[in-house]
Amino acid sequence: MESKSGPAFVCPIPIEQYPTVLLAHGGGGKLTNQLIEKMFLPAFGNPMLGARHDGATFSLPSGKLAFTTDSYVVRPLFFPGGDIGSLAVNGTVNDLAMCGARPFYLSAGFILEEGLPMDMLWRVIQSMAQAASQAGVQLVTGDTKVVDRGKGDGIFINTAGIGVVECGHAISPAAVRGGDSILLSGDIGRHGIAIMAVREGLEFESTIESDCAPLSGIVMDMLAAGIEAHCLRDLTRGGLAGALVEIAEAARLHFEIDEVAIPVMEEVRGACEILGFDPLYVANEGRFIGFVPAREAERALQRMRAHPLGEQARIIGTVAEDNPGLVTMRSSIGATRIVDTLSGEQLPRIC
Amino acid sequence: MRFIDEYRDARAAQQYARALKRITKQPWTIMEVCGGQTHAIVKFGVDELLPSEVTLVHGPGCPVCVTPVELIEKAIEIASRPNVIFCSFGDMLRVPGLSKDLLSVKAAGGDVRIVYSPLDALKLAVDHPEREVVFFAVGFETTAPANAMAVFQASRSSVRNFSLLVSHVLVPPAMEAILSFPDTRVQGFLAAGHVCAIMGFTEYEPIAQKYRVPIVVTGFEPLDILQGIYMCIRQLEEGRAEVENQYSRSVRREGNLPAQKLIREVFRVVPRKWRGVGEIPQSGLGLQERYAAYDAEARFGIAHYTAEEPAECMSGLILQGIRKPLECPAFGVRCTPEHPLGATMVSSEGACAAYFQYRRRKN
Numbered sequence: 001m002e003s004k005s006g007p008a009f010v011c012p013i014p015i016e017q018y019p020t021v022l023l024a025h026g027g028g029g030k031l032t033n034q035l036i037e038k039m040f041l042p043a044f045g046n047p048m049l050g051a052r053h054d055g056a057t058f059s060l061p062s063g064k065l066a067f068t069t070d071s072y073v074v075r076p077l078f079f080p081g082g083d084i085g086s087l088a089v090n091g092t093v094n095d096l097a098m099c100g101a102r103p104f105y106l107s108a109g110f111i112l113e114e115g116l117p118m119d120m121l122w123r124v125i126q127s128m129a130q131a132a133s134q135a136g137v138q139l140v141t142g143d144t145k146v147v148d149r150g151k152g153d154g155i156f157i158n159t160a161g162i163g164v165v166e167c168g169h170a171i172s173p174a175a176v177r178g179g180d181s182i183l184l185s186g187d188i189g190r191h192g193i194a195i196m197a198v199r200e201g202l203e204f205e206s207t208i209e210s211d212c213a214p215l216s217g218i219v220m221d222m223l224a225a226g227i228e229a230h231c232l233r234d235l236t237r238g239g240l241a242g243a244l245v246e247i248a249e250a251a252r253l254h255f256e257i258d259e260v261a262i263p264v265m266e267e268v269r270g271a272c273e274i275l276g277f278d279p280l281y282v283a284n285e286g287r288f289i290g291f292v293p294a295r296e297a298e299r300a301l302q303r304m305r306a307h308p309l310g311e312q313a314r315i316i317g318t319v320a321e322d323n324p325g326l327v328t329m330r331s332s333i334g335a336t337r338i339v340d341t342l343s344g345e346q347l348p349r350i351c
Numbered sequence: 352m353r354f355i356d357e358y359r360d361a362r363a364a365q366q367y368a369r370a371l372k373r374i375t376k377q378p379w380t381i382m383e384v385c386g387g388q389t390h391a392i393v394k395f396g397v398d399e400l401l402p403s404e405v406t407l408v409h410g411p412g413c414p415v416c417v418t419p420v421e422l423i424e425k426a427i428e429i430a431s432r433p434n435v436i437f438c439s440f441g442d443m444l445r446v447p448g449l450s451k452d453l454l455s456v457k458a459a460g461g462d463v464r465i466v467y468s469p470l471d472a473l474k475l476a477v478d479h480p481e482r483e484v485v486f487f488a489v490g491f492e493t494t495a496p497a498n499a500m501a502v503f504q505a506s507r508s509s510v511r512n513f514s515l516l517v518s519h520v521l522v523p524p525a526m527e528a529i530l531s532f533p534d535t536r537v538q539g540f541l542a543a544g545h546v547c548a549i550m551g552f553t554e555y556e557p558i559a560q561k562y563r564v565p566i567v568v569t570g571f572e573p574l575d576i577l578q579g580i581y582m583c584i585r586q587l588e589e590g591r592a593e594v595e596n597q598y599s600r601s602v603r604r605e606g607n608l609p610a611q612k613l614i615r616e617v618f619r620v621v622p623r624k625w626r627g628v629g630e631i632p633q634s635g636l637g638l639q640e641r642y643a644a645y646d647a648e649a650r651f652g653i654a655h656y657t658a659e660e661p662a663e664c665m666s667g668l669i670l671q672g673i674r675k676p677l678e679c680p681a682f683g684v685r686c687t688p689e690h691p692l693g694a695t696m697v698s699s700e701g702a703c704a705a706y707f708q709y710r711r712r713k714n
Binding site: 200202260266269273331333334336338340342343344347348 | 352355359360361364365393394395396397399400440441442444445454465467573574687688689699708709710
């Protein structure tokens with residue numbers, strides 16, 4: 001995936017000199033400069049970052065802008081299918097995409113814990129560079145701080161992003177209408193179970209990989225095809241249920257979804273059955289739901305399925321106007337139940 | 352998924368619902384004992400498929416819900432001590448004691464950890480010989496063998512920094528207690544399949560005879576439950592009161608004999624308080640004398656501790672099947688999963704929590 005001029009695999013700060021991050025790496029002196037020059041600049045290499053100014057200046061295509069920020073704390077830092085670096089880039093890219101915006105520029109703020117192995121930081125930086133290149137965005141400004149050992153969890157990253165909105169109509173919960181179809185871009189629950197498996201040392205027959213991915217490509221394809229998306233939402237910590245309930249409450253509408261239409265990977269279902277989890281509430285990092293007029297649903301579905309990240313896209317439900325703020329689901333045995341957000345994290349059950 | 356999808360098939364479920372309608376001639380009230388069954392019933396909407404004559408009431412079979420508040424207080428006391436690693440199954444962490452729960456102990460700096468097996472806790476004890484590792488041994492007969500095994504192994508390998516805070520409860524005494532209440536509505540039982548996988552079902556036979564109630568050992572998937580209800584109603588309509596086994600793919604009449612042997616080796620039957628119900632004689636398990644060294648209550652000197660439950664909650668009536676969650680005036684108003692007044696709202700398997708999650712605004 002790397003270009004020829006891209007970063008080297010070997011950590012460019014000599015290990016024998018600085019095998020771990022020191023407080024001085026965030027002190028603004030020589031070591032900070034070394035970190036920037038040897039690691040950030042070659043990895044994210046672009047003229048704006050290279051200018052070494054207090055901020056990045058740039059022009060954007062005219063139109064409405066979208067601006068978002070998110071902070072990333074994840075344990076473990078590396079997990080099957082991704083790491084905190086790819087997560088930090090894709091998460092912000094996805095938030096922009098959900099506004100109907102093409103992402104252009106990102107900032108990155110690092111809070112490093114003293115003692116973090118330097119090659120671990122290097123792997124994260126490389127992963128960010130690769131994710132940025134895949135999503136077609138540039139990291140143009142940043143900051144690094146180092147905190148005392150024990151005051152952080154290895155690496156915390158904040159990213160903010162700017163994008164240009166590429167559709168004429170408003171994309172928001174308020175634009176959802178009765179009769180809209182609800183589309184889901186793929187199978188749910190992979191990220192949460194992948195993290196859980198590493199964190200808790202659970203072993204399954206095959207490794208479950210996080211779905212961590214940039215959604216800007218598939219969303220831009222839909223918008224370019226003229227799909228009238230009323231609302232888009234990427235699925236994150238609260239899972240599919242969290243996203244649906246939030247939008248239903250904001251839109252004051254009733255969403256009816258169908259359990260059997262929601263794709264869940266066999267291994268993820270199995271893990272959920274063992275742990276007593278409901279996949280509806282398990283975290284995702286590369287899936288989204290879209291609300292489109294029913295007449296456009298089939299066309300939107302075809303567009304989504306034409307993209308590698310939407311091959312498993314499905315219509316999972318419809319929007320009704322009775323019972324504002326309610327999400328209901330037709331269960332696999334044909335009865336109906338309410339879908340609500342959870343009071344806290346899902347906790348593994350006793351039996 | 353194999354062995355799951357077969358038991359969630361919509362067409363088969365509708366067929367069972369129709370068959371049930373055909374054989375039901377009078378009103379009947381059946382209790383599913385286990386919280387896992389309650390959860391599945393409400394989650395999948397099994398009760399919506401039943402004829403109007405059949406009423407399901409939700410029994411006391413959620414170990415999290417029936418753990419008495421004084422044991423939660425003991426857990427909080429132990430977990431707050433500096434040298435302790437306190438291990439528990441995940442869903443015990445949110446259960447409120449008198450003023451806080453184990454999650455807030457963790458937030459305040461206590462070393463509280465979720466484990467998936469008591470043997471994981473034992474491993475922590477081996478890995479941290481300088482710390483006291485305590486496992487919160489909660490559950491029915493289902494979790495007893497693994498907890499017994501942890502103590503057995505600790506004893507054999509002379510691990511001394513490991514102990515259990517035991518809160519084990521037994522199903523048959525609770526069923527008898529419910530049948531003995533003067534205003535009980537229960538006419539038949541779905542017995543908990545996983546409990547019977549360990550214990551078998553011979554101990555239910557005298558109960559069925561004595562109280563003239565059919566008892567059907569039942570699994571946890573929607574079709575298991577529908578079939579269990581069907582078998583129970585058929586007995587009621589035919590005037591029979593027997594123990595039948597719907598969950599024959601997992602349960603044998605004699606149960607799992609090696610597991611029972613291990614339970615008897617490590618545990619003995621003791622009286623036990625049930626949250627919302629009160630003390631039931633011979634309804635719990637405590638450590639045998641010869642394993643007393645592994646009893647956390649003795650080790651931490653808190654065996655004498657008692658606490659009374661908050662009075663305003665009707666979870667006792669809910670756990671006995673006398674009331675339903677939606678009949679409680681506090682339900683969803685002053686009592687929610689974030690601020691539970693009592694037992695049945697705290698665990699995802701509690702009847703009130705299940706109704707809150709899946710039914711709240713529909714009724």
